[in-house]
Amino acid sequence: MRGARGRGRWAGVVLVSLLALLVAVPAVGLATARGGSTNSPSVSGSPVATSGPTVLWNGVNIDSAGSASSALTVTFNEAVDVNYSWVRSAYPGVGDARLEMLYFGFPLSTRDVSPISGPASSPGLAVMNWTVGALQYAVEGVFGLTASLLNNGSTVWSENFYVRLTAPYSILAALPILLILIGVYELYGLVRSGRQAALGRPAATGAAPTTADATDAAPATPASSTPPAASETSTETPPPTEPEAPPPGGSS
């Protein structure tokens, strides 16, 4: 009985892990189907003639990744060339090009580069070689990035876009593995939550269970040191005394 229960427990854990993997694997195909893998160097983009600055992500304009469903894919250990270009006369005094990766609205990583100096008539240009860094061992998934140009610390232009970080085998990052383990543990706790009903309930046959693992314990039987039941000692024990009468005068 106990062995069967243990096998069932492990079967449940393995089943949940397989389900998590099944959820993870289609995500790769989904991102590809969404057109996320458009950061191939063979796609040589050129700055679009727009009024605002242009940012190229491995040659692809970040305008094409304005939503999470069209995120640009960043593979494990990949270094990305990010090129900022703008018209100096439209954005004078730009001294910093910044790339921020956001999570819950807070920057997870920030990279800054200084623009290449040149005459005022030439277009502004900043080149950044961006990598995820140590974060690639911790997280994966879709993240929002903000590319911005700063002038003395104040943002003069910014644009949001999305990238999708991939981990080896789509799963080998610290956070998803930790989350799967927590999920399996909590799922196991949820399945066994019925045992909590044993807590605080006095058993009809004797001692109350003190732990939630009531079924694993031996059946509750009166211990040898337990005093005999009242029905057995009723002939020897004196009758109970009458309860004391309340003091006269009642409550004041």
Add this chain to the structure above:
Amino acid sequence: MSAATHGAGCGAVLGIVAVLLLQQFAYLDLTSFTNAILYLVVAIVIGAVVGFGIGFALGKRYVHNHPELANP
């Protein structure tokens, strides 16, 4: 702690885990703070309610299967 309360707690944690896992598997965008908090709150509420129901039902079944625990 009753079975229903325990189930609600487990369900709430599972809701948080589900939201974070969906982001890790590229099904959810947690870039914006307000959206992320909204997702988390909705997931916690749904998880807690569902977990409460599951815990309640499992607790009933456990007591039914273990009549020695029933109150005399």
